[in-house]
Amino acid sequence: MQSNDITFYQRFEADILAGRKTITIRDKSESHFKAGDILRVGRFEDNQYFCTIEVLSVSSITLDELTEQHAKQENMGLEELKEVIRGIYPNEEQFFCIQFKIK
Numbered sequence: 001m002q003s004n005d006i007t008f009y010q011r012f013e014a015d016i017l018a019g020r021k022t023i024t025i026r027d028k029s030e031s032h033f034k035a036g037d038i039l040r041v042g043r044f045e046d047n048q049y050f051c052t053i054e055v056l057s058v059s060s061i062t063l064d065e066l067t068e069q070h071a072k073q074e075n076m077g078l079e080e081l082k083e084v085i086r087g088i089y090p091n092e093e094q095f096f097c098i099q100f101k102i103k
Helices: 010-017 068-073 078-088
Strands: 006-008 023-026 038-043 049-062 094-102
Touching: 006 010, 010 038, 010 049, 023 068, 068 078
Parallel strands: 006 038
Antiparallel strands: 023 094, 038 049, 049 094
């Protein structure tokens, strides 16, 4: 069985499939992706494959540098986005913004 390249929490699946979520903020462990990469996407909870994405860009970012535009690309408010990131990566300062589109 083919493994997935990147996973998302199940609660984001519908937004990704509908094209409402077009970026993901990750820590350095997932900073190796680059523009042009084609990734198999799975659900974090059960690793079930649900789509394929193409990476458009990867850029370094801090929580303070996040803007309303980033939040819009995540389909949530800015404060909510910061809370979600702090919840997933409580001790990280440096992040990577991965912009993608559904293939």
